[in-house]
Amino acid sequence: MQPAPITSCSICRTVDRLSSVAAEAPPDGAHRPPVACSGCNLREICLPFGLSAEARERMDPLVGRRRSVRRLEPLYRTGDPFSSLYAVRTGFFKTCVTGASGRDQVTGFQMAGELLGFDGIGTALHTCDAIALEDSQVCVIWFDQLETLSRDSAELQHQIHKIMSREIVREHGVMLLLGGMRAEERLASFLVNLLHRLRLRGFSGSSMLLRMTREEIGSYLGLKLETVSRSFSKFQDDGLLEVRQRNVRVLDEAALRRVMHDATS
Amino acid sequence: MQPAPITSCSICRTVDRLSSVAAEAPPDGAHRPPVACSGCNLREICLPFGLSAEARERMDPLVGRRRSVRRLEPLYRTGDPFSSLYAVRTGFFKTCVTGASGRDQVTGFQMAGELLGFDGIGTALHTCDAIALEDSQVCVIWFDQLETLSRDSAELQHQIHKIMSREIVREHGVMLLLGGMRAEERLASFLVNLLHRLRLRGFSGSSMLLRMTREEIGSYLGLKLETVSRSFSKFQDDGLLEVRQRNVRVLDEAALRRVMHDATS
């Protein structure tokens, strides 16, 4: 790993080792993030993905500050007033809803570049918990500012709609998984999806370190933790994976995809 | 039922028995709907809900036309280019996604005042099928026009975000249902939700006519049609419902809600 220019923020006290772009001088005393969107190394997978350089630059004043969240602490909780979206900068999150009967359901896992918080727009209150699964850092995006800005930029406006639409479509995929798949199909889908997202972020993807417990995977997949564990063991026995606790090495991705699609019914 | 003023549209050939507001003269020959949003009787549950009278009026040019869809025909299909959202005016729809293995999953049922089509924004192609379950009529809302208009109206802009957010939250609820509930809890949740939405539309809600088959309910709930049927029979035996095919009378809604919440685990 090579040394990179380090910029740090005197207010949120975060240190940015990732970007080579130094922070600009804060205008009128406002707190500015160490790195603006236009210079962020996540810009191609985060909120600004695909935007023109011009539209990206317009977003720079948007990210008000960074926020650090320690492992197992909430970024927000059900019932918290909604004011902003969050872009994961480093780390890993889960979001989960709690049913009336007290049952928890993990609705998603979010990694660098992914956005959190859309659940709160409709009621102005967050409707799920967002919990960090490792020490993490997020960019805080004030939502009313995002709306204001997007009224001046059709490109940014459409971007927001696209991202929310994709979240809806993603959830359709989860419903497909929960609605009809067998345990092993579910786990295979989950792993292939994780693999895909890791590759987008430049990881080889043959080997990965799971950030969540078997129970959290199970909750997401609608399975009990024992069933998840058994499915992992099955995949290992069949030579698809090498599993050592949370270390998973994918040995036969094609077979994994086959498991995922082969609806025996 | 009392006679209401009837306005009909010479282009889409639809007849509107619901509204008492007559169509205005079409400007510059453009096709105008029989009833604009500002005068629509669904305005308090549809896209304009909660908007100021002013914002509502700004929406009037938005609804380009009406479209009729016959029972079992698609409003749109997976892969169709996305150009507009649809507001259900009369009738009933289901949306369903098809997995890679050819399995279908119903992702939702939509009734009057509810919006369809958000799935298409992200990729500019629709990612699910929307099928009419009875002869239906929708208002076509050109999406680029909606975006243009919402750049001039913070209120309308926020409305779109709210509606998409609520769709995300709704799907969280479905994930909770699919992820952890037993068959009878699922069906009870489904019925209570349907009841709620019918009441919002002014129906008594003790009695309802299901528009979908047991198989479609099962697909939505992640169950086989036989299991849905058995659960209906169970509810009837227990005196919660009176079921005659698709006619369902709710006899004990409190008990139904109890079934829904009582997580034995």
Place this chain on the structure above:
DNA sequence: CGCACTCTTGAAAGTACTCAAACTTAGTGG
């Protein structure tokens, strides 16, 4: 009136769950 479709019900099979115990790993404090 008959055919097609949908719904109901029964019996058997299969899948995931529950309960329980042993094992691994990481963190803590003596």
Place this chain on the structure above:
DNA sequence: CCACTAAGTTTGAGTACTTTCAAGAGTGCG
């Protein structure tokens, strides 16, 4: 440094639930 603890994981055995397969009944349309 190591024992100890707590949390997480694996595995087994028995159970509960849903599915599958099958047959029959009800409903609606041509």
